[in-house]
Amino acid sequence: MPELWIDLLTVLDGTARLAAPLILCAMAGLVSERSGIVDIGLEGKLLAGAFAAAAVATLTGSPWAGLAAALAASVMLALVHGFACITHRGEQIVSGVAVNILALGMTVVVANALFRHGGHTPALGAGERFSPIALPFAESLIGIPLLGPLYAELVSGHNLLVYAAFLSVLLVWWLLWRTRFGLRLRAAGELPEAVDSAGVSVSALRYRGILIAGLLCGLAGAYLSIAHGAGFVREMSAGKGFLALAALIFGRWKPLPVLFACLLFGLLDTVAPRLQGMELPLIGPAPVALVSVLPYAMTVVLLAGFFGRAIPPRALGRPFVKEH
């Protein structure tokens, strides 16, 4: 029994690690899309954040400077998106595609220019990253059956940004559903005309929405390169931004369901490699590659409305034209 418990805890621990960047990106998407701006540029902001964090952490030796750079890089891309979609009412999808491709090219070009390392940054040392934090009493409580290992293995021992990811869900929920700003932000995504006629600027609200999205993607990027990993590798976001987008839809643009979607996708990602080489009854060798794309298939089915229904914010993707 205790061994099974430890196995389960290890899987859940891995889930938390893989879900953390998804959670941050999905919350970013949630705030942006609730304000009415489609964000398929999560991937690009994540990648830019990852690169900026690793590059600055390498140059300064400080993970905090790296984190600040990640936030700045991601926010800059968010502002490009905002300038195109909010100020100039451009196509939000096209702008998102541009952000992704721009990030893909820029990170490698600048990485080569700075480090001449084939588009990577040098590996980071221990003091240049966010290392795991042992929560108080984790060691002394480990003897308590079931709960001791749970606390020591699963709750304790993550880096700062994992805790930030889980905290971000609470924060986003509070901000959007418990503050006046949040009410207005959501209104800008549902019925911008009403917000406007109440004398509140839709553009300002949407800009704040994408700024928050930029900050959250920056955190996720820093997590990839200077907390979970130890340096930047080209294309290291590897579709996580899009997976977060899927989680956002799967969770129907609501914080708690989105969190569960991220955890589910993280769990699939943790379990898939363990299935490698395993013989399943009826199926034969486990099709690991197919398991890892299960989240995308589930999102398509949900969007199609065959079970449940995912209804986006009503004004999502629609530029707001103020009447004079």
Next chain:
Amino acid sequence: MTSLPRWLDIGVLPLVNLALALLAAAVVVALVGEDPLDVFAVLLQGAFGPGSLGYTLYYATNFVFTGLAAALAFQARLFNIGAEGQATLGGLGIALACLSLEAVLPGWLVALVAIAGAALFGAAWAVVPGWLQAYRGSHIVITTIMFNFLASGLMVWLLSGPMMRPGQGSPQTRLFDEAVRLPAVHDLVRALGFEAARSPLNLSFLFALIACAAVWVLIWRTKFGYALRAIGHSEEAARYAGIPVRRAVVAAMALSGALAGCMALNEVLGVQHKLVLNFSAGYGFTGIAVALMGRNHPLGILAAGLLFGALFQGGAELNFEFETITHELALVIQGLVILFSGALAYMFTPWLARLLLARSAAHA
């Protein structure tokens, strides 16, 4: 919204957008510490210098197919950003046709079946998102993104399992028979008695040109093309006019997917002669830039396809000439082109209209 006269919209705006993108890229190059003029000179030299034109045209072939795919869907205001996945499936169609038929049928016939397979498989992978959008209301952008990932997962599974080359550990199929491959242009030219440098350019380039003409006829000379353009202008008006909007959306996606699938003709049947992982290499996304820059017109797409072909081929030269600038600069320029000619399309329109039309307005 100020609208521009046609000659400005087609002739001048793309050039202004390109100039801006190059200017922004030049700033990046300067910040990195190289001379932008040197870099652009190497780019041009690499794209059009001796022996490199074939490579430029080979890249252009990919971009014309994916550009046409994006443009055809754009005509009906559909964002097909799933060209990557559709091209991947097109490759699968080719591989299935070649691997299963080359032992029993003559080569040219297998090649024909493979071409049909590329179009059909690409179309099928686009029809599902199209149908889901038209009949179930799911957003086509999201579904096509998901289908890109589904396609790549499917490919990893097939190429590392059922379709893997026997006795080998790498994720690819065995080579196709010589007889089914599309002939390389340098071989054709040499057969006519002329000298030609080796390049991956093959017969697919001709198919790309034919596709351009076919798309032009389809969009501007057929009832179906009219329906697409009507939907693009106003879906409600199209419905009111009795156009079967849902069926047209599905059909538009099928054709768009078929065009994207045909990109695999160039890569799989023309160059690699086997199915490998990730041969689409982002060319599907480049198609969006090509369509935007070419103003969704086949001639514009041909021009933009050549431009991006030059950019990618010239970009490959950068790796050899500079220590700090690599071919990813082409990606930066591509992103900037999408930004300026797509997302910021409305920024310069009023400005350009005022600047260039002020005089004629004063006369009037």
